[in-house]
Amino acid sequence: MxxxxxxxxxxxxxxxxxxxxxxxxxxxxxxxxxxxxxxxxxxxxxxxxxxxxxxxxxxxxxxxxxxxxxxxxxxxxxxxxxxxxxxxxxxxxxxxxxxxxxxLESELEAETLRAWQQLVHVLTHEIMNSLTPVASLSRSAAGMLDETAALPDGLRQELELAFAAISRRADSLADFVASYRSLSALPEPAPEIVRIAELFERLQALTAPSWKSRGGQAVFSVEPPTLELKADGGQLEQALINLIKNAYEATAPQSEARLAVSASLARGGRLRLEVSDNGPGVPEDKIEQIFTPFYSTKAKGRGIGLALVRQLVNGNGGTVRYARSVSGGARLILTF
Incomplete structure (x- = not known):
């Protein structure tokens, strides 16, 4: 057989x-x-x-x-x-x-990031191509106006105001577009061994005084103190600075604003960084949009800060999520 x-x-x-x-x-x-x-x-x-x-x-x-x-x-x-x-x-x-x-959160996040990078790259390129000649023509027209004598004073003043307004708006829009270019032109991470305790010491020296000056408190903790991570130190620091800045702005109305930044080992040996505050938090119906470029919960926000944070963290092999806080406020968790 x-x-x-x-x-x-x-x-x-x-x-x-x-x-x-x-x-x-x-x-x-x-x-x-x-x-x-x-x-x-x-x-x-x-x-x-x-x-x-x-x-x-x-x-x-x-x-x-x-x-x-x-x-x-x-x-x-x-x-x-x-x-x-x-x-x-x-x-x-x-x-x-x-x-x-x-x-599918991680897969969706990666695909979304790639799609937004491509879209932002195309949009900023096309807008700048159209904006540059507009700004140049407005300045040229203003210069020609100075050389033209035979114009009524009222008309000259109106034209000067119009050309100045076009130039200002063109410059403002160029600055706006340039800020979004950072989302599609980040340098490749340069991994190194980052000692989390040393990173937190720098962040505390940089940010704690501003919290203290308005009657608030910023607390940084690392457990165990020997925690290390292989990542681009500058990019990781920038991501945390953006989160701390958001927390500072969100807690502005608080009489006793509090910031807590902690590092610990999660189950499975993953490094977990948490940034939390006692501000109003993010409304339930807006949680899914907060990392989207161009979207902001602030009245004058550009929607760059958290989108940049997610791109920096993902580029270094981590994830960033918003987590609900039982005691109120906002919690953002970075996992590597």
Whole structure:
């Protein structure tokens, strides 16, 4: 009798239960009021260190019907999005509901960043191409006006005001566009060993006095103090400065403004940096947009700061998420 083909032999060694255990999606069995993890990815997703509230996650899963649907849930890294799809079937005469959950936050973030980089690059290039001759012509016209004597004083004054206004707006728009160019022209990271305690000392010396001068407090902590990270030190520092600046502006109305910047090891050995304040926080319906270029919750904001933070952090192999704070205020979590 001939031995079974290699493919059948592998199937005998790896029965369906083992293949299910190592499936590339999180699988759950839905029954009554319960959601039961069926494989390693599902157990990991609901375990401490990932989902902050497994019960809340299970409640969302129970609400799924047969359609694919996006869900959002809290993790130690902040709010994550995943694609959920449920189906009904009969196993050994019993009806079952199975649900597949595929976390896609990191993939969506990477694709979104690439798309925005391309869009910003094209927009800034085209706007500057049109803006440069406008600015040049307005200045040339103003110079020609100075050389023209035969004009009524009233008309001359109106033309001078018009050309000056065009020139000012052109310069202002050029500055505006140049600020967005930074999103599509960041230098490649130059990784080095960054000692987090030393980085925090510099940040504290740079920012704490301004918080103290208005009756506030800025606290920096590292645990353990020997924490290190391989990243571009300048880019990481710039990302944290942007977050601290946002916190400073958000807490301006507070009589006792507080900033807390901490570094620690998360489960799995990941480095976790957290920046939190006691300001008003971000409204629930705006959380998903805060990292989007051009979008700002400030009346006069340009929507660059947080978009730049995410690009700097992602470029150094990390993620940045907004996390809800039980005590109010804003929390942003950087994980590497």
């Amino acid at each position: 001939e031995p079974p083909p290699p493919q059948l032999a592998r199937q005998a060694i790896h029965p369906p239960e083992i293949r299910l255990e190592h499936a590339p999606v999180a699988l759950f069995r839905l029954s009554g009021e319960q959601a039961e993890p069926l494989n390693a990815r599902a157990r990991k997703l609901a375990a401490p260190g990932n989902s902050c509230d497994a019960a809340a996650l299970y409640r969302q899963l129970q609400e799924q019907d047969g359609e694919r649907r996006w869900i959002r849930f809290e993790t130690e890294r902040g709010v994550e999005r995943a694609l959920a799809s449920a189906s009904s079937l009969v196993i050994e005469g019993r009806p079952e509901r199975l649900l597949a959950l595929l976390p």
